[in-house]
Amino acid sequence: MAEKPRVLVIEREASHGEAILDKLGDDVDVVSVRSISKALALLRDGRFAGVYVDASQLAAARWVGMIIQAEEILDAIADGVAVVDPDLRIIWANPEFLSFTMDASHVVGERFYQVLVEADILGPEPCPFTTSVASRQPSSTVVKIRNNRYLRVTVTPVFDAKQILTHLIALTREITDETQQQLKVNAIAQAGDELADLTPEELSSMGVEERTDLLKFNIARHMKDLMGLDYIEIRLLDRASGRLVPLLTEGMTPLAATRELSAAKEGQGVTGLVAATGQSYLCPDTTKDPYYLEGAENARSSLTVPLVYHGNVIGTLNVESGQPDAFDDRDRQFLEIYGRNVASALNTLELLQAEKASTANASVQAISREVALPLDDVITDAVTVLDRYAGHDEDVIARLRHLLYRAREIREIIQKMGTTLAPAPAAGRPAVQPAARLAGARLLVVDADESIRRSAHQLLGMQGAVVETARDAREAVALARQESYSATLADIRLPDMDGYAIFKRLREVRPDTPVILMTGFGYDPTHSIVKARQEGLQTVLYKPFRSDRLMEAVEQALHIQTNNNNNNNSAEGRNSTEPAADGHTPAAT
Missing domain, CATH: 3.40.50.2300 (Response regulator)
Known part of the structure; x- marks a missing residue:
């Protein structure tokens, strides 16, 4: 017996389907649905001889036809595409979108967020569907799904001629790589901000050496935790001499840690080149690089970036790996960002030191201003008495001279107080004298x-x-x-x-x-x-x-x-060697 032809009936009320069935008789098999999304799902999964559409849903039916015709194109694009109805139930989705779901066979007819794997909306929009309908403009947000995958979902509403919402199109693009990169950049920037983030109480209880040790500890920890690096070297530039003074060496050979380097384009390795040019240097294979000088034992690749503060190179940051081609341009970007934070932290420590020195100097100057003239009075009075004293009492003269000595000694002690109160320079930084x-x-x-x-x-x-x-x-x-x-x-x-x-x-x-x-x-x-x-x-x-x-x-x-x-010394020198009248040079006395 031949199989009855199937007819899909799309209607709003079940009674319509019964009436149609009575008219068609027993010659066809009528399948009745009450929504476009269900009809589209049945059309994709089964074969029908025809479709009967209620007049109230003719516009939607035309749109379904267009979707079916464009399906081959949508299946081929790299972005995920899902069409949802006003109730946010999926009408249609291409294979790329289905790859984001828990079960590709149970997507049509389900709500959009329910089919994604452990969906977590990160923003900025809490619900782009609601926002797009309200604004009648596309709206985007970022959604995190299982296995740390990130999707950018852009929703565009579609309205009919009467401005009634018919459906929404959700374009879904995977942005895992760029998101993870941005998260890492944010983490590195945050870690850099914490390098010199000390409270006033902590600062008051820590000396320069302690603050510097904390800085070095944080740098080593960040390099290992954020970038997985064990071989690190930081050198600071002494502008007066051009020397690159080691501040931090982790995993470097003793020879490399104590090597004398200067900022120069030739003969000073990669570190000297970077300090001289202010440009980062990526060494993919240390065995073939003419600039590379051994740092970590058996290192096969390295990356060196300048430490730059306000456009000036103040040092270098070098990392190395035992694997060739271990670093790429993305790592360079990460390290340059962190390097700027290191430079800022170093400058902060120097500013803190300069602030203490300035405070100490201001205090010394204030004391000097107050005692300067009284001390002058003591000195001038003692000198005047000594100058006019006509007696021969050696004890009086000695006491006057001692008074002069002590008054002048007090002034020198006050001047030395500035040096005593000012903090010592940070480790690895040369002392800068005004x-x-x-x-x-x-x-x-x-x-x-x-x-x-x-x-x-x-x-x-x-x-x-x-x-x-x-x-x-x-x-x-x-x-x-x-x-x-x-x-x-x-x-x-x-x-x-x-x-x-x-x-x-x-x-x-x-x-x-x-x-x-x-x-x-x-x-x-x-x-x-x-x-x-x-x-x-x-x-x-x-x-x-x-x-x-x-x-x-x-x-x-x-x-x-x-x-x-x-001039007097030169004249005396000439006179001492001038020949005597008899032609002989006088002997030195």
């Missing part, structure tokens, strides 16, 4: 104005000079008799002498000590400066002076003194 333009200079400043004397202490003392002050010519002459100064700065209007007189008197006491005369706004009623210039005055300073003008005047005087001393 430039002291007047280091070693001893200066005498003579002025009746206390503010001038105080400013001289502050401005000249900051540049490393030892400063003593006097209030009048009498004190200045007494100090000059007892102490040799690099230069003397004297006001032309002292209470007891004019500028020319103090200039001549100081030159009589210390002929080799340069004298700088100071005047306010060029005021010189006795023409002291003109007369002093005729006697050899070289430098004049006009008040109120700026710090740069003060420095220039002092440096000029010291420079002239140095040149005069050199």
